[in-house]
Amino acid sequence: GAVVSQHPSRVICKSGTSVKIECRSLDFQATTMFWYRQFPKQSLMLMATSNEGSKATYEQGVEKDKFLINHASLTLSTLTVTSAHPEDSSFYICSARARGPTNEKLFFGSGTQLSVL
Amino acid sequence: QKEVEQNSGPLSVPEGAIASLNCTYSDRVSQSFFWYRQYSGKSPELIMSIYSNGDKEDGRFTAQLNKASQYVSLLIRDSQPSDSATYLCAEGGTDSWGKLQFGAGTQVVVTP
Numbered sequence: 001g002a003v004v005s006q007h008p009s010r011v012i013c014k015s016g017t018s019v020k021i022e023c024r025s026l027d028f029q030a031t032t033m034f035w036y037r038q039f040p041k042q043s044l045m046l047m048a049t050s051n052e053g054s055k056a057t058y059e060q061g062v063e064k065d066k067f068l069i070n071h072a073s074l075t076l077s078t079l080t081v082t083s084a085h086p087e088d089s090s091f092y093i094c095s096a097r098a099r100g101p102t103n104e105k106l107f108f109g110s111g112t113q114l115s116v117l
Numbered sequence: 118q119k120e121v122e123q124n125s126g127p128l129s130v131p132e133g134a135i136a137s138l139n140c141t142y143s144d145r146v147s148q149s150f151f152w153y154r155q156y157s158g159k160s161p162e163l164i165m166s167i168y169s170n171g172d173k174e175d176g177r178f179t180a181q182l183n184k185a186s187q188y189v190s191l192l193i194r195d196s197q198p199s200d201s202a203t204y205l206c207a208e209g210g211t212d213s214w215g216k217l218q219f220g221a222g223t224q225v226v227v228t229p
Binding site: 006032034036042043044045046049091093095097104106108109110111113 | 158159160161162163205213214215216217218219220221222
C-alpha cells in the first residue's frame, strides 16, 4: 500500500537551533500535505495545510515564520522548526492526500518526536 | 470554532466484551467522519470512515452516524488486549478534503 516516509523519527536539539522534518510519499503523488502536532496526552492539532507549489495555509495561532513549510514537489514536504524552544517539544505528524481514480485517501507519516533541551 | 468532543477515559473493558465509544461534533455541515486508533508514540491508523447516517460494519468494528444529533459512535466487539489504545474521532473538513479536526481521544484498556 501507499507509504509516507517521515524522517527523522526522533530528534533532540538544543534551544535556539532549527530542525527540519521531511515527509516523502513513496509511491504516489501527494497533492496536499497536512502537518499536525501532538502534545503528550492531547489530540492531534492541525498546524498547516500545504499544496504543492503554493504557500502553506496556517491555522490560527501557528506562527508561519517559526514553522516553515515547503512543498516544492508532489512527493516531498518539509517542516522546519526555526529557533526551537522547549515549548516546541512535541510529536509532529504529516498526512498526505492522494487522489485515486475513484476516490481520495489519506496516509499518515510515522511521526517525529522532537525534544528541545 | 469547530469542535469534536470525546470522553477521555480510560474506558476499561473486559476481554471479549463490547467497547462503546462516543463522539459529538459541532459543525452541522460536516459530511465525513473517521475513527482512528493510536498507540503511544505512533501515528494514527484508520479504523473506519463513515459518511451516511446509520451503521457501517467492518469486522469487529461498527461505526454509527447520526447527523441530526451530530453524534458518531464506534463499537468494538469481542475486545482483545491488542485493542488497548487511544481512539480518535475525527471530522473531515468541508473546505479541504483530508483536513481533519480530531477529538482528544478516548483511551481504551482491555483487561484479560
